[in-house]
Amino acid sequence: MKIEKRQRDGATILDLQGRITIGEGDVALREAVHAAVGEGATSILLNMGRVRSIDSSGVGELVAAYTTVTNRGGKLRLFSMPSRVLGVLQITQLVTVLDILEDEDEAVASLA
């Protein structure tokens, strides 16, 4: 998986591309979130728009990212969820826990 980092209005945005699956994207996501937190980021947005698929390990990393950031008093949001990725989160009721926004503008606005 490829991850690019950028800033917008005080938020750190991670643009994810590829699969968040075991042995591949899960580790990359963990490292990217930890790096952002280590650099002092308190508002992290995950752009899911180009995530092709996710498995239980990837879901676990999303949960870990959420708890890592929120336990430090920060905010983590996801936006532009592909329908199948959203489906995986819905099945395990994580849409009730994670903050999922429609698009980037909405996600940035939610941090205000």
Next chain:
Amino acid sequence: MPEPVQQTIRLSIGSRYENIELVQAVLDETLESLPIDEETSYWMGIALREALANAIKHGNGLDPEKKVDVCLAVDESGVDITVEDQGSGFDPGAVADPLAPDNLLKTEGRGIFYMRRFMDKIDYDFGADGGTKVRLHKKFGAPGISAEADQGGANED
């Protein structure tokens, strides 16, 4: 579409995550000629990946010398996927419900749940000398995601 041709494909892979891609490619190729829509194929692929990940990680403990045997079998009713590891087995009843409020934010424990939802039936066989064999079945014409995860006891990750 013509009647599905009965076929059986067997693969044996070392316990490395990158081999999951190889097996999924074989599944995708196999499903292309069958009366299974793209959406259902996608979810079957995720179920297969979960079974392989469990076998590699929990079953074989990421030991590349230990093999995972895979069998894809097509008959007139549907597709059977069997994944067998060389681990020490596990208790299907001992895994927590990932939907329980206390478990929602756990980082593991959803894989078997997803398999149940994306396939019509799953069951397990534990060999006398160790090893776990999980069998996943999908009927032709069944929806991609089942309404409920009701095929028996819970499992590992």
